[in-house]
Amino acid sequence: MTSAFTDPVKFEPPPDHTQLPESDGTFVKNFQEHPQSILLTASIWSTLERLHPEAQFCIGQDSGIYWRITEPPERGAEAPDWFYVPNVPPTLNGEVRRSYVLWQEHIAPLIVLEFVSGNGSEERDKTPWKGKFWIYEQVIRPAFYGIYEVKQASVEVYHFIENHYELLPANERGHYALPQMGVELGIWQGQYRNLDLPWLRWWDDQGNLLLTGEERTEQEHLRAEQEHLRAEQEHLRAEQESQRAEHLAAQLRALGIEPEV
Known part of the structure; x- marks a missing residue:
């Protein structure tokens, strides 16, 4: 006669980044999003290297953050346009990350940025278990959540305080301070590549453009x-x-x- 001790129940381990889809098959919303992500990464890189001399950090651009196990798997992920996670290795087990899996990593991103293409309702949606704002605030919980609207030449930055997001006020330069990174985030009007637009950009804490x-x-x-x-x-x-x-x-x-x- 078998018992629980002689015939244990076998549990499947939760999937990791190599077993989860790295894309949901949707198109990038517009041609500005790709250079905007590159601009953010390229200008902050040397700052992050100073903050992390051992190179323990990662940046995601349209990459999935898996926060729950669902079927299909993509329903349990959000794919921010840009995010930064401190104090994690850039690779896992010698492999380039395909996605960021919260139940595997346990460290939330410090900042998540969404680029608005429509009217911004998707990025501000607080519907439980479905809305982006709700998922970032209640589950993923990055310290900062930014909503950038190129058509409005504006960015809203929310700071996670006491289990909810509070809208961060701009400083005297019209920027939003992120003291953990020693930088400010704001709008810069100018030409990058072959586009003259109000770009989302970084400054140092003295107001110098990075x-x-x-x-x-x-x-x-x-x-x-x-x-x-x-x-x-x-x-x-x-x-x-x-x-x-x-x-x-x-x-x-x-x-x-x-x-x-």
Whole structure:
């Protein structure tokens, strides 16, 4: 006769990131979302490397955060447009992450960002177990949740305080401070790649815009050009002074006066 001790019940372990879908098959909403994600990542990367000298962090762009086991699996995931998780390895068991699985990781993202393509109702939906806002606030619980609307040139940032989200006020620069990262988040009007738009961008806590590698290279190139132009102007000015001195000396000699050296 078998018993619970001789014939134990076998439980299947919960799926990990290699067993869950890495995409729900939906399209990216518009052509601005991809460069916006790249801009956020490229400009914050050096800051995150300073914060994490051992490279223990990860960034997700349209990547799934699995928060519950469902069928189909995609129904138990949210895929923020951009998110950052501190103090986790960039790979798992030597494999590149396919998704971020909360029951496997246990560490919530520090910040989650959603880019609005419609009227923003999806990103602000507080319907229990379905709405994005509810899932982020009640289950995933990132410290900061940002809703960026390029059409409105605006961003709302919510801070998780005492088990709920409170709208974070902007500072005197119109930015939102994230002290854990030592940065501010806000809107920057300008051209990135070939699009002139109000972009979502990072600043340091002194209000200096964080640049991408391309922007830093371009800045250095412009600075070098300015230095070259300044040197040419100084050279031209020296030549003009020399010519004036020679002309004056010639006039003095014509009057029978030997100019002093």
